[in-house]
Amino acid sequence: MTEATDPTSPSGATGATGGTVAAAITTAYEQEWGRIVATLIRLTGDWDLAEECAQDAFATALERWPRDGVPERPGAWLTTTARNRALDRIRRSATEASKLQEVARVADRGDDRVTLDDFPDDRLRLMFTCCHPALTMDAQVALTLRTLAGLTTAEIAGAFLVSEHTMGQRLFRAKHKIRHAGIPFRVPPAHLLPERTSAVLAVLYLLFNEGYAASGGTDLVRQRLTAEAIRLGRLLTALMPDEPEASGLLALMLLHDARRPGRLDAHGDLVPLEDQDRTSWNRPQIDEGIAILERTLRRQSPGIYQIQAAIAACHAEAPVAAETDWAQIALLYDELARLAPGPIVELNRAVAVAMADGPLAGLDLVEALVQSGQLAGYHLLPATRADLLRRLDRHAEAADAYREALDLATAEPQRRYLERRLTDSVAAADGAANQRQSG
Amino acid sequence: MKYLMLVCVDGPFEADPAELNVQPWLDEMHARGIRLTGDRLRPATDATTVRVRGGETLLTDGPYVETKEQIGGFDIIECANLDEAIEVASKHPIAKFGMIDVRPFWTED
Numbered sequence: 235m236t237e238a239t240d241p242t243s244p245s246g247a248t249g250a251t252g253g254t255v256a257a258a259i260t261t262a263y264e265q266e267w268g269r270i271v272a273t274l275i276r277l278t279g280d281w282d283l284a285e286e287c288a289q290d291a292f293a294t295a296l297e298r299w300p301r302d303g304v305p306e307r308p309g310a311w312l313t314t315t316a317r318n319r320a321l322d323r324i325r326r327s328a329t330e331a332s333k334l335q336e337v338a339r340v341a342d343r344g345d346d347r348v349t350l351d352d353f354p355d356d357r358l359r360l361m362f363t364c365c366h367p368a369l370t371m372d373a374q375v376a377l378t379l380r381t382l383a384g385l386t387t388a389e390i391a392g393a394f395l396v397s398e399h400t401m402g403q404r405l406f407r408a409k410h411k412i413r414h415a416g417i418p419f420r421v422p423p424a425h426l427l428p429e430r431t432s433a434v435l436a437v438l439y440l441l442f443n444e445g446y447a448a449s450g451g452t453d454l455v456r457q458r459l460t461a462e463a464i465r466l467g468r469l470l471t472a473l474m475p476d477e478p479e480a481s482g483l484l485a486l487m488l489l490h491d492a493r494r495p496g497r498l499d500a501h502g503d504l505v506p507l508e509d510q511d512r513t514s515w516n517r518p519q520i521d522e523g524i525a526i527l528e529r530t531l532r533r534q535s536p537g538i539y540q541i542q543a544a545i546a547a548c549h550a551e552a553p554v555a556a557e558t559d560w561a562q563i564a565l566l567y568d569e570l571a572r573l574a575p576g577p578i579v580e581l582n583r584a585v586a587v588a589m590a591d592g593p594l595a596g597l598d599l600v601e602a603l604v605q606s607g608q609l610a611g612y613h614l615l616p617a618t619r620a621d622l623l624r625r626l627d628r629h630a631e632a633a634d635a636y637r638e639a640l641d642l643a644t645a646e647p648q649r650r651y652l653e654r655r656l657t658d659s660v661a662a663a664d665g666a667a668n669q670r671q672s673g
Numbered sequence: 674m675k676y677l678m679l680v681c682v683d684g685p686f687e688a689d690p691a692e693l694n695v696q697p698w699l700d701e702m703h704a705r706g707i708r709l710t711g712d713r714l715r716p717a718t719d720a721t722t723v724r725v726r727g728g729e730t731l732l733t734d735g736p737y738v739e740t741k742e743q744i745g746g747f748d749i750i751e752c753a754n755l756d757e758a759i760e761v762a763s764k765h766p767i768a769k770f771g772m773i774d775v776r777p778f779w780t781e782d
Binding site: 414416 | 674676752754755756758759777780
């Protein structure tokens with residue numbers, strides 16, 4: 235499992251070649267890496283060989299393109315180079331008849347003038363194979379980032395806060411399981427497709443959330459994850475244009491990501507949605523997300539990602555927080571709770587109902603959740619309860635609930651937010667008590 | 674590819690005997706040419722573990738590892754890939770009550 239240094243790193247590329255060629259290689263890496271690896275896996279059945287030969291092809295490009303110029307079709311050039319490299323490697327190690335057959339098989343797939351159009355797009359097969367449910371979720375995510383997105387093992391390790399060694403082992407085990415347990419390299423047949431598509435979507439969504447969550451990793455690493463999740467979402471949508479949930483997930487990710495510039499203040503603290511500077515949101519991206527969502531909803535085949543995207547669209551479309559269509563959001567949460575019941579959805583529904591029908595209506599739902607014990611230990615439950623109590627001017631109870639939330643919250647920005655709210659509630663409770671005494 | 678299915682249960686369970694009838698599964702897998710062989714196994718209390726150390730044969734009464742899970746039987750199946758093996762295992766009546774370990778055969782590569 236060797237892994238050469240990333241040939242696309244700006245320092246390496248610019249130092250050796252100058253700007254335009256470096257840019258061409260970076261672009262080719264982003265656009266072609268997954269396609270090349272997927273093609274080579276199909277041709278050779280060997281995941282390590284596929285990665286190594288893709289890596290070699292980019293190293294060769296780095297050497298030749300500055301001298302010979304960037305080829306007219308970089309993708310075809312790289313794929314052919316990688317394929318020939320694989321052929322050489324297999325030939326050199328060919329001692330058995332089976333290996334020679336493999337050479338014949340790879341060689342048969344076209345001559346050196348092959349163009350990109352001769353290779354069917356194997357990336358969809360690769361996606362489904364990486365996200366096979368016989369692999370752990372961690373392995374699915376890591377494998378997707380390595381083979382499809384082309385992140386290095388070190389980069390993936392950094393994103394998930396594990397050592398490079400641990401991540402290397404995880405990838406190694408996953409590739410071996412695929413090979414030895416006979417996980418097929420294919421798009422699943424129709425009867426397996428719905429559940430396996432859900433598995434692919436779940437991996438992309440987890441990837442996005444890992445990058446979007448305010449904990450763990452540096453900002454740069456996290457932005458890379460959300461960017462990769464969106465890029466893979468676009469790819470999946472292009473490869474499965476008839477899958478409404480794939481488009482729904484893409485719209486959802488675009489809409490959430492568009493709000494990123496307003497989520498944190500200058501100190502890195504979380505800014506609640508209602509207080510965010512909406513002019514900082516990425517309007518073109520919101521427009522794109524909404525356009526994708528509207529096209530998708532017309533298919534009338536709703537699913538959890540489309541509904542969540544519709545909720546995100548309600549927020550994105552409101553010019554100011556006060557104009558948010560909370561009644562619509564509450565209805566969407568009803569629908570979401572029907573399709574995917576669970577305590578987190580119920581908590582979000584409670585928030586929407588509180589906004590649509592008043593804090594008391596929301597508080598009833600929250601109290602029911604507290605009674606059920608389902609979200610015990612989850613800081614957003616007491617934090618939500620505290621917020622509703624505060625809006626009902628029950629400041630002493632709100633202060634208690636903020637204290638409860640603080641006992642559970644770990645992320646610093648969240649703690650600072652809760653502490654500010656607690657201070658306000660204590661002051662308001664004292665103020666109310668003084669008023670009663672004097673009055 | 675060949676897979677060994679270890680058919681396991683984790684302790685006693687209650688089930689309608691009709692639900693545990695393995696015959697329809699056997700019939701289907703034979704008709705499809707998937708099941709090569711298999712059998713039920715006596716419980717772990719009837720097992721004997723054999724080790725040879727320093728030329729001496731050492732015997733232990735019981736299985737080599739004590740777990741709550743008991744291997745109740747095995748099947749050897751020939752499938753196109755893991756997806757087919759999973760489908761075959763999921764149709765085995767015990768899958769609803771216990772669990773099935775689907776283990777690929779070692780092949781040289």
